[in-house]
Amino acid sequence: MTARPANTHQARLLRLLRDGGPNSRAQLGDRIDLSRSKLAVEVDRLLETGLVVADGLAASRGGRRSHNIRLAPQLRFLGVDIGATSVDVAVTNAELEVLGHLNHPMDVREGPVAVFEQVLVMAAKLRASGLAEGFDGAGIGVPGPVRFPEGVPVAPPIMPGWDGFPVREALSQELGCPVMVDNDVNLMAMGEQHAGVARTAGDFLCVKIGTGIGCGIVVGGEVYRGTTGSAGDIGHIQVEPDGRACACGNRGCLEAHFSGAALARDAEDAARAGQSAELAARLEAAGKLTAVDVAAAAAAGDPTALDLIREGGNRVGQVIAGLVSFFNPGLVVIGGGVTGLGHNLLASVRTQVYRQSLPLATGNLPIVLGELGPAAGVTGAARLISDHLFSPA
Numbered sequence: 001m002t003a004r005p006a007n008t009h010q011a012r013l014l015r016l017l018r019d020g021g022p023n024s025r026a027q028l029g030d031r032i033d034l035s036r037s038k039l040a041v042e043v044d045r046l047l048e049t050g051l052v053v054a055d056g057l058a059a060s061r062g063g064r065r066s067h068n069i070r071l072a073p074q075l076r077f078l079g080v081d082i083g084a085t086s087v088d089v090a091v092t093n094a095e096l097e098v099l100g101h102l103n104h105p106m107d108v109r110e111g112p113v114a115v116f117e118q119v120l121v122m123a124a125k126l127r128a129s130g131l132a133e134g135f136d137g138a139g140i141g142v143p144g145p146v147r148f149p150e151g152v153p154v155a156p157p158i159m160p161g162w163d164g165f166p167v168r169e170a171l172s173q174e175l176g177c178p179v180m181v182d183n184d185v186n187l188m189a190m191g192e193q194h195a196g197v198a199r200t201a202g203d204f205l206c207v208k209i210g211t212g213i214g215c216g217i218v219v220g221g222e223v224y225r226g227t228t229g230s231a232g233d234i235g236h237i238q239v240e241p242d243g244r245a246c247a248c249g250n251r252g253c254l255e256a257h258f259s260g261a262a263l264a265r266d267a268e269d270a271a272r273a274g275q276s277a278e279l280a281a282r283l284e285a286a287g288k289l290t291a292v293d294v295a296a297a298a299a300a301g302d303p304t305a306l307d308l309i310r311e312g313g314n315r316v317g318q319v320i321a322g323l324v325s326f327f328n329p330g331l332v333v334i335g336g337g338v339t340g341l342g343h344n345l346l347a348s349v350r351t352q353v354y355r356q357s358l359p360l361a362t363g364n365l366p367i368v369l370g371e372l373g374p375a376a377g378v379t380g381a382a383r384l385i386s387d388h389l390f391s392p393a
Contacts, residue, residue, distance in 0.1 A: 104118060143159065
């Protein structure tokens with residue numbers, strides 16, 4: 001993709017076609033503040049760039065029938081969601097429909113070189129499958145703070161070896177296309193906003209609970225990143241004075257007391273202490289426990305597993321209650337690997353938020369699980385790069 005929109009009107013048209021699919025000129029005219037003649041000029045210029053193509057005649061609205069316009073069907077975006085323990089890579093079309101999606105276990109602590117070698121192997125597999133001849137752009141999510149304008153991770157607590165690594169520059173050279181980089185929870189929020197449970201929400205919070213904990217903040221339909229890109233780093237809000245040591249160097253952080261890693265550690269401690277026969281059996285069989293084991297034990301009615309989930313949900317809910325009182329969102333979305341704990345976790349979070357926040361903030365506040373699962377991150381990554389490319393150069 002070499003062409004870019006020449007002005008804000010063209011950028012608006014491209015985003016409308018991305019988010020709403022093929023539209024007629026008449027329908028586009030209904031949704032954008034341009035005269036018919038000016039709209040015709042801008043659409044014709046976009047057709048000349050090859051970013052959009054004619055797509056047959058639209059349904060009649062009386063009088064002369066309008067032509068449908070759609071984004072060029074050959075456009076392809078790569079979405080990469082790097083988690084603490086796995087990597088998801090997907091290819092989408094211009095409307096951000098996922099055409100192919102691969103997942104591979106990967107420890108982010110192996111460092112950026114090893115992780116990106118794996119990403120490139122997965123991208124090559126998607127190309128070889130015939131889904132894409134090449135990529136017009138790529139969005140990358142990483143599980144740590146990112147200095148957004150430069151696309152560089154900054155002192156990420158669970159990503160040793162990544163501080164200052166030029167992710168955007170390195171991947172752009174390897175892939176041969178523009179690259180944008182963001183925190184993974186921001187991309188989850190963008191994915192749920194584009195195709196998930198937050199489609200109609202303008203102001204919402206998206207909380208990701210996995211190996212770490214973060215929060216995507218969407219204000220007026222746009223991700224809010226803060227002055228330096230660290231907005232939403234709620235995993236390092238203190239919930240227990242003088243509590244457990246955290247990877248960030250502080251004590252008592254939410255992430256240290258309830259995340260995928262903390263939950264697994266607490267479950268193993270309970271199993272070894274003889275508090276749960278169910279968890280002990282799973283520990284003996286596998287040699288370690290994960291949040292998936294806790295979820296399975298809870299589903300089997302194990303009281304210790306249920307208590308661990310409720311206690312963790314209470315801590316998360318305590319933090320979210322403060323955010324709700326401060327921000328007054330219209331929706332809270334809970335996502336990430338630990339959401340396999342399901343409605344037991346959700347019930348505890350809701351109880352704390354509805355109990356601690358004022359009725360005006362919670363009276364019509366849905367707190368729900370995300371819809372897209374692993375597809376949220378890669379869809380959001382594709383949305384990130386398309387936002388960049390569908391902006392005036």
